[in-house]
Amino acid sequence: MPKGLVLSALVLAVAAFTVHAQGEPPAPADSVMQAQSAPAPSVRPPSALRAYDTPNDHGSNITIEWEVSPDDAAPGSPVTGYEILRSENPDGGFESIATIVGSATIYADNSVEDGVDYYYRVEALAGTGTSDPVQAGPVTASQQWFDRSRANLLVISVLLIAAIITYVYLSTTRELYIRKIAGLEAVNEAVGRATEMGRSILFVPGIQDMDNVQTVAGVAILGHIAQRTATYETDLNVPVSRSIVMSVGRETVKQAYLEAGRPDLYNDDMVHYITDEQFGYVAAVDGIMVREHPAACFYLGAFFAESLILAETGNSIGAIQVAGTAMPTQLPFFVAACDYTLIGEELFAASAYLSKDRKMLGSLKGQDAGKAIAMLAMLIGVGLGTLATITGSDGLMTAYQWLKRLFSLNY
Amino acid sequence: MKRTIPLLITFAVGLALIVAMFIPHVPFYELDGMFSVFYDVIAVFAFILGGGNLLKVHLNKIQNKRRDWKYSIVTVSGFFLVLAAGLLKIGVPDGWSGGYQAPGSLFKFLYDATFQPLQATMFSLLAFFVASASYRAFRAKTKEATILLVAAFIILLRPTPLGYYLTYWLPEPLRFLHIPNLSTWVLSVPNMAGQRAIMIGIALGIVSTSLRLILGIERSYLGSEGK
Numbered sequence: 001m002p003k004g005l006v007l008s009a010l011v012l013a014v015a016a017f018t019v020h021a022q023g024e025p026p027a028p029a030d031s032v033m034q035a036q037s038a039p040a041p042s043v044r045p046p047s048a049l050r051a052y053d054t055p056n057d058h059g060s061n062i063t064i065e066w067e068v069s070p071d072d073a074a075p076g077s078p079v080t081g082y083e084i085l086r087s088e089n090p091d092g093g094f095e096s097i098a099t100i101v102g103s104a105t106i107y108a109d110n111s112v113e114d115g116v117d118y119y120y121r122v123e124a125l126a127g128t129g130t131s132d133p134v135q136a137g138p139v140t141a142s143q144q145w146f147d148r149s150r151a152n153l154l155v156i157s158v159l160l161i162a163a164i165i166t167y168v169y170l171s172t173t174r175e176l177y178i179r180k181i182a183g184l185e186a187v188n189e190a191v192g193r194a195t196e197m198g199r200s201i202l203f204v205p206g207i208q209d210m211d212n213v214q215t216v217a218g219v220a221i222l223g224h225i226a227q228r229t230a231t232y233e234t235d236l237n238v239p240v241s242r243s244i245v246m247s248v249g250r251e252t253v254k255q256a257y258l259e260a261g262r263p264d265l266y267n268d269d270m271v272h273y274i275t276d277e278q279f280g281y282v283a284a285v286d287g288i289m290v291r292e293h294p295a296a297c298f299y300l301g302a303f304f305a306e307s308l309i310l311a312e313t314g315n316s317i318g319a320i321q322v323a324g325t326a327m328p329t330q331l332p333f334f335v336a337a338c339d340y341t342l343i344g345e346e347l348f349a350a351s352a353y354l355s356k357d358r359k360m361l362g363s364l365k366g367q368d369a370g371k372a373i374a375m376l377a378m379l380i381g382v383g384l385g386t387l388a389t390i391t392g393s394d395g396l397m398t399a400y401q402w403l404k405r406l407f408s409l410n411y
Numbered sequence: 412m413k414r415t416i417p418l419l420i421t422f423a424v425g426l427a428l429i430v431a432m433f434i435p436h437v438p439f440y441e442l443d444g445m446f447s448v449f450y451d452v453i454a455v456f457a458f459i460l461g462g463g464n465l466l467k468v469h470l471n472k473i474q475n476k477r478r479d480w481k482y483s484i485v486t487v488s489g490f491f492l493v494l495a496a497g498l499l500k501i502g503v504p505d506g507w508s509g510g511y512q513a514p515g516s517l518f519k520f521l522y523d524a525t526f527q528p529l530q531a532t533m534f535s536l537l538a539f540f541v542a543s544a545s546y547r548a549f550r551a552k553t554k555e556a557t558i559l560l561v562a563a564f565i566i567l568l569r570p571t572p573l574g575y576y577l578t579y580w581l582p583e584p585l586r587f588l589h590i591p592n593l594s595t596w597v598l599s600v601p602n603m604a605g606q607r608a609i610m611i612g613i614a615l616g617i618v619s620t621s622l623r624l625i626l627g628i629e630r631s632y633l634g635s636e637g638k
Binding site: 056058059143144145146147150153154157160165168209211213216217219220223224242243244246247252255268269272274275276277279280282283287291305308309311312326328331333335336337343344345346347348349351352355357359360363364366367370371374 | 429432433434435436437440450453454457458459460461462464465467468471478479482529530533534536537540541543544545547548606609610611612613615616617618619620621622623624626628629631
């Protein structure tokens with residue numbers, strides 16, 4: 001046996017004995033060999049390692065945070081990143097789960113099981129070497145029963161819901177004042193005009209599906225318009241771009257014709273499907289406009305780039321146009337091209353406004369109460385912020401920051 | 412009954428989704444995704460209903476030779492041509508084992524040579540419509556339209572060299588009148604204030620409408636009771 005090998009074996013045996021004698025768990029011979037052959041740590045380790053169950057989540061997630069190595073602070077630092085290791089045993093068996101490049105100091109481990117203790121180590125990486133590790137644990141992932149980050153949203157929601165329900169209740173006992181909405185007053189005018197001209201009415205409920213509340217609002221208004229077209233015996237044409245909207249639209253129009261006492265005038269083809277494709281749908285609706293020259297066009301729902309194409313085509317045929325959407329980017333187009341535009345909340349108020357149903361009107365008043373709360377909060381916030389800046393008062397600044405956080409919904 | 416059951420479903424689902432917003436625990440956090448899948452499943456069946464309706468309307472039109480019935484021939488032919496090209500994988504280089512959208516397939520050809528150019532054409536119309544709508548909106552007939560015109564003029568000038576050169580010479584105390592600064596102010600102060608007011612109104616409107624639906628106050632979308 002060569003002398004070198006014998007010496008190496010002796011050194012290994014002595015090393016293994018020394019480690020064991022110091023109370024450390026006996027390590028396999030090959031890992032000791034690895035430890036001896038690895039380059040000496042060239043950088044200092046990170047510090048303040050914290051591993052904790054990620055709050056407000058559905059479990060299976062642990063967050064690891066640390067402070068960068070002191071050698072990572074200066075420009076031209078040798079630290080290239082951090083290695084994150086995990087084990088279920090505090091003394092060994094650590095396996096790398098992620099390598100963070102750069103100076104990030106947080107990592108979310110979403111590959112853990114709930115209820116299991118985990119230990120984490122973080123090492124700074126420098127070239128081919130690593131720093132000594134820092135260790136944290138045990139930490140266990142778990143699910144939470146309440147998302148505390150949404151507590152402010154809960155408070156605001158409860159306030160709003162309480163205001164709306166209160167006004168819905170009050171509406172059953174007293175008359176509520178609702179301001180006139182010009183766009184909705186024009187609905188009767190538009191239907192009347194179409195009747196006088198002997199032309200049809202075109203209703204476009206947007207290009208989104210029934211899971212969009214704007215489409216629901218549009219279809220609700222369709223019911224009221226259909227009642228009037230049934231009463232005046234005016235043709236109604238509702239091209240839709242979603243099959244479910246077609247089904248719901250048909251039921252709504254059918255109900256309206258029944259309520260108006262003219263089920264004989266209803267036919268399923270009033271509400272017809274065209275295509276889900278945005279511009280294919282626009283081309284078809286534009287074609288209907290140009291060929292049939294409807295006297296009135298209603299665009300009520302969710303719209304995107306097609307809004308102006310539709311509204312300008314309607315304008316070119318001289319139709320009276322009423323539009324309404326809650327898409328802020330499309331509102332200027334409708335305002336420019338249509339006779340009346342329901343801006344945002346007016347679209348949602350339309351159904352209540354047209355039905356004159358007391359409970360529905362009550363919900364509008366509740367909405368106004370919500371606006372009053374928002375305005376009050378803004379006024380107080382602006383006041384506190386201004387005073388805090390002028391006086392330099394920490395108390396006012398804290399109150400201002402608290403109010404700001406209460407209304408900051410970052411989802 | 413035809414209305415009561417949907418109302419109960421709406422109430423239960425609406426309430427469950429509101430609760431799920433605040434409870435991340437199983438099974439609540441999965442509800443949103445789960446109901447979206449349910450919706451997609453229903454939408455698939457409804458899509459067949461939509462295709463059927465399209466055919467019914469246009470075939471009726473052709474059969475009765477109603478006004479502009481010839482356009483319906485184009486629609487029905489296009490429908491069947493694309494359907495056949497996709498289902499039968501016509502022209503797919505690898506035959507049945509290849510994808511229906513593979514280069515060289517008839518479906519891909521129809522998409523590239525007809526559908527895409529037609530779509531681009533419709534979208535391009537927007538440029539002309541923006542010009543015609545702007546012309547009408549910016550005519551200074553009223554006080555409001557004049558303010559709109561001035562604001563739009565400032566915003567439009569900002570990215571141009573002219574916008575810079577017109578006012579770069581202004582002295583320091585009047586720097587706020589420099590067109591790029593003025594444009595930033597228009598966008599970030601009056602415009603932002605208006606946008607936020609609209610957004611707050613929209614958010615409240617959505618809450619109110621959703622509540623009306625959940626509580627069954629708004630029922631028009633449910634249709635007839637089968638009277």
